[in-house]
Amino acid sequence: MKKQFFLTPLLVGLFATNIISPKAEAQEEKDNLFSYRIALQNESHYNLRKDNLLDSNGKPMRFMSNNYLDLWLQSKYLDAGTRVEYMPHPLPGLEMTKGYGVANIFIRGRYEWVQLTLGDSYDQFGTGLLFRAYEDRILGIDNSLRGAHLLLTPFEGLQIKALTGVQRNHFDRPLLGFNNKEHARGILSGVDLNAQFSQWIKPLKENDYFASLGFSFINKSERDNKDLKNIYLKNEAGQTLRLIGPLQVQGYSGRFLFQKGDFELSGEGAIKTSDPNRNNRYTYKNGTVAMLMASYATKGMSFLLGARRAENFDFRSDRGATLNDVRINHLLPFTPQESYSLVALRPYATQAQGEWAFQSEGRWSSPKKSSFWGKYGTQFRLFASYITGLKPLETNTSTTEEEGTLGRENAFWGLGTKYFHDYGVEVTRKFTPNYSAVLSYYNQAYNESVIAQHGTDIVQSHIWVYEGKHKVSSNFSLRTELQYLHDTKTGEALSDEQKEEERGDWAFGLIEIGIMSDWIISLSDQYNLGGGKRHYPLLSLAKTFGANRVQLSAGKTRAGINCSGGVCRYVPETSGINLSVSLNF
Amino acid sequence: MKKVVLVALLSLFTFVTIQAQLPKCPVQDIDGKKVTLPQLIGKGKPVILSFFATWCKPCINELTTIADYYEDWQEETGVELIAVSIDQGADVRKVKPLVRSKEWSYQVLLDSNGDLKQQLSIPAVPTVFVFSAEGKQLYRHTGYTPGSEQQLIRIIRDSLKSTKK
Numbered sequence: 001m002k003k004q005f006f007l008t009p010l011l012v013g014l015f016a017t018n019i020i021s022p023k024a025e026a027q028e029e030k031d032n033l034f035s036y037r038i039a040l041q042n043e044s045h046y047n048l049r050k051d052n053l054l055d056s057n058g059k060p061m062r063f064m065s066n067n068y069l070d071l072w073l074q075s076k077y078l079d080a081g082t083r084v085e086y087m088p089h090p091l092p093g094l095e096m097t098k099g100y101g102v103a104n105i106f107i108r109g110r111y112e113w114v115q116l117t118l119g120d121s122y123d124q125f126g127t128g129l130l131f132r133a134y135e136d137r138i139l140g141i142d143n144s145l146r147g148a149h150l151l152l153t154p155f156e157g158l159q160i161k162a163l164t165g166v167q168r169n170h171f172d173r174p175l176l177g178f179n180n181k182e183h184a185r186g187i188l189s190g191v192d193l194n195a196q197f198s199q200w201i202k203p204l205k206e207n208d209y210f211a212s213l214g215f216s217f218i219n220k221s222e223r224d225n226k227d228l229k230n231i232y233l234k235n236e237a238g239q240t241l242r243l244i245g246p247l248q249v250q251g252y253s254g255r256f257l258f259q260k261g262d263f264e265l266s267g268e269g270a271i272k273t274s275d276p277n278r279n280n281r282y283t284y285k286n287g288t289v290a291m292l293m294a295s296y297a298t299k300g301m302s303f304l305l306g307a308r309r310a311e312n313f314d315f316r317s318d319r320g321a322t323l324n325d326v327r328i329n330h331l332l333p334f335t336p337q338e339s340y341s342l343v344a345l346r347p348y349a350t351q352a353q354g355e356w357a358f359q360s361e362g363r364w365s366s367p368k369k370s371s372f373w374g375k376y377g378t379q380f381r382l383f384a385s386y387i388t389g390l391k392p393l394e395t396n397t398s399t400t401e402e403e404g405t406l407g408r409e410n411a412f413w414g415l416g417t418k419y420f421h422d423y424g425v426e427v428t429r430k431f432t433p434n435y436s437a438v439l440s441y442y443n444q445a446y447n448e449s450v451i452a453q454h455g456t457d458i459v460q461s462h463i464w465v466y467e468g469k470h471k472v473s474s475n476f477s478l479r480t481e482l483q484y485l486h487d488t489k490t491g492e493a494l495s496d497e498q499k500e501e502e503r504g505d506w507a508f509g510l511i512e513i514g515i516m517s518d519w520i521i522s523l524s525d526q527y528n529l530g531g532g533k534r535h536y537p538l539l540s541l542a543k544t545f546g547a548n549r550v551q552l553s554a555g556k557t558r559a560g561i562n563c564s565g566g567v568c569r570y571v572p573e574t575s576g577i578n579l580s581v582s583l584n585f
Numbered sequence: 586m587k588k589v590v591l592v593a594l595l596s597l598f599t600f601v602t603i604q605a606q607l608p609k610c611p612v613q614d615i616d617g618k619k620v621t622l623p624q625l626i627g628k629g630k631p632v633i634l635s636f637f638a639t640w641c642k643p644c645i646n647e648l649t650t651i652a653d654y655y656e657d658w659q660e661e662t663g664v665e666l667i668a669v670s671i672d673q674g675a676d677v678r679k680v681k682p683l684v685r686s687k688e689w690s691y692q693v694l695l696d697s698n699g700d701l702k703q704q705l706s707i708p709a710v711p712t713v714f715v716f717s718a719e720g721k722q723l724y725r726h727t728g729y730t731p732g733s734e735q736q737l738i739r740i741i742r743d744s745l746k747s748t749k750k
Contacts, residue, residue, distance in 0.1 A: 035606040037704075037706070039706035041706075041708060070706060072704065074606045074608075074609075110609070122698070122699070122700075122703065123698060124697075124698055127673075127674040127675055127677065127697070128673070128674055129674075134698075134699060135699075135703065137708075153611070156619075196617060210616065210617045212617070257617075259616075259617065262685070264678065264681065266678055291675060293675060293678045295678060295681065295682050296682075297681050297682040297684075297685035297686065298685055299685060299688055300685075300686060300688055301685075301686055302681075302682030302683070302685050302686040303682070304678065304679060304682050306675060306678070308675070330673075330674065331674075332673055332674035332675060332676065334675065336640070337638075337639075337640030337676065338640070339640055339641065339642055361679065361682065363682060363683065363686035363687075364686065365686055365687065365688065376653075379686075379687070434731075438642075467642075469646065469731045470731065471731040471732045474732060474735065475732075476732075477730040477731040477732045477733070478731075479730065479731070512730070514730025514731065514732070514733065517726070517730060517732065517733030517735075517736045520728060520730060542728065544726055544727070544728070546725070547725035549708075549727050549728070582706075582708045582727070584706055584725065
């Protein structure tokens with residue numbers, strides 16, 4: 001009797017709040033429940049050298065790690081999430097991420113066509129030329145926006161975003177605080193509108209035309225920070241004047257995308273008002289960026305062509321920011337992303353201050369079952385990218401004299417100093433059901449002083465790569481890589497300093513064994529035979545446990561620039577043991 | 586009475602499901618259509634969800650190898666493969682040329698903002714998921730070695746056998 005009185009109201013209450021509904025369909029039942037997801041990521045390094053990675057007392061740092069714990073709760077109308085980071089001794093090259101605490105926290109409500117997020121959010125306008133808040137753990141970037149983010153999709157084809165907040169800059173503010181009290185950075189506010197208007201115009205929709213237009217606006221409100229590196233100018237009375245940056249900086253952008261059948265044309269342009277900052281040497285002129293891309297893609301063949309011009313488009317929440325801190329926008333390198341280690345030895349970093357970039361790519365798959373091309377056919381990829389600086393209209397002003405002025409004027413169409421090129425060909429062929437290979441050639445030019453900010457050469461390299469994939473049995477696979485980089489400046493032409501800095505030829509070899517699709521063992525070596533004659537061997541073991549993965553490696557990695565998406569960070573040479581753990585619940 | 590108590594207690598335990606829900610955020614496919622993962626997964630056909638990028642060679646190896654078996658796999662199990670590109674910025678425009686030149690017949694989604702990548706905690710590509718016809722996550726794996734695609738079809742075959750029982 002008592003049990004019945006207790007249970008009936010409980011059951012009625014639970015049904016009433018819709019938390020459980022045993023008669024509902026499988027899909028609705030899921031929607032009525034809360035679900036969670038947990039993810040843990042650990043990247044650690046144990047330094048084995050005595051003379052490398054020294055702390056402030058001159059002693060070698062031993063154990064360094066970056067740890068990330070993500071928790072999400074999801075339901076039909078409400079989501080919430082948080083991320084806790086723990087890196088009291090961060091990995092080499094990620095020193096800026098030092099600290100620990102709650103790095104991200106948000107709550108999101110969703111109803112019909114409205115979605116509101118309070119807390120930290122990530123998003124981008126268009127391709128991110130004007131605004132992009134994202135996370136990249138390899139580079140130590142997390143410029144999430146803490147504030148409010150509204151997303152409206154009132155009807156098909158229309159999307160409106162509105163956001164406001166302050167960006168994250170590592171651990172420089174209290175747990176639920178917005179800004180750093182001693183050195184406050186700017187407050188961002190923006191709106192973005194995207195309209196797929198081909199959905200609304202019947203003849204366009206029926207004839208498979210796709211067209212969309214987008215517009216964005218962003219405003220940065222940054223007060224004067226007296227501790228900023230100041231530009232001192234003297235006025236007529238001989239008094240020293242201090243730079244006060246403009247309180248408001250606005251950015252406007254427009255974009256379009258047009259597709260019909262096999263053709264596609266897209267473009268995006270943005271303009272930023274006067275924004276003197278450390279990266280543009282405190283000059284006052286507007287910034288601009290414009291990009292245009294066209295492609296033709298049909299069965300077995302495609303061709304793509306693109307161009308982008310950027311001028312004075314480094315945009316930060318803090319006008320004194322350096323490295324990759326508090327970037328508001330993101331200009332990806334307008335080059336092919338390379339993954340072979342010698343091909344990615346000298347990667348391009350976007351020069352947002354001024355660059356003209358061109359790239360093209362063609363792909364072709366030959367017919368199959370051919371005596372010449374093979375039973376499975378042969379695939380080709382040709383690509384080229386070419387980047388230069390802008391052409392200045394006056395060549396005799398020194399850069400230090402630019403401070404406090406409008407800045408150097410550049411021609412719109414003219415091409416300036418060569419910065420980079422990367423072109424080549426890649427041929428892929430499957431010879432038997434168990435063996436396929438890729439053979440590639442790359443030709444690269446790399447302007448050291450502009451991209452790496454040291455050295456004076458334009459490094460010219462020829463790179464050849466062979467990659468073979470063998471399916472040995474149903475449980476074993478083998479992958480081999482052989483790479484050779486020939487630096488056109490070799491032997492006698494290289495100074496001792498250049499040899500130390502690892503110019504000259506390089507060779508790379510790799511063997512990777514896959515067992516039962518769960519284990520991957522690999523052994524590789526990178527050897528600078530033309531320069532410092534140093535080997536960089538690495539032995540690695542990776543195991544998958546369901547949704548989890550562990551990788552242990554030991555060896556040497558070379559000092560260099562680690563790039564991802566056009567932004568780079570310097571990674572010092574390491575000698576030791578590395579552990580990488582990824583757990584998902 | 587005891588049955589009511591039992592049902593009530595069991596119902597309470599389903600309050601928190603161990604099966605994480607699919608992210609609901611909309612993404613575009615390469616033809617510009619907006620879709621969400623819950624619209625595509627758990628609709629009566631097993632699904633392979635493969636995260637890739639145009640610059641990721643093992644990803645392209647995996648998807649090219651599966652393409653050789655895809656027709657047979659579809660005939661046997663009805664499986665659908667959804668390839669999700671994590672290419673960013675202007676690289677998004679390289680996805681369709683790649684897909685068309687390789688003659689892949691998969692549905693391709695563009696996660697250029699990284700929403701799905703973040704909500705599914707994808708540390709690297711390729712990462713592949715296998716979902717049953719009812720939408721239950723059966724398998725998740727990061728990395729590709731030649732031959733590991735056979736594991737995907739094995740899991741799907743096993744799941745179909747167990748539902749027939």
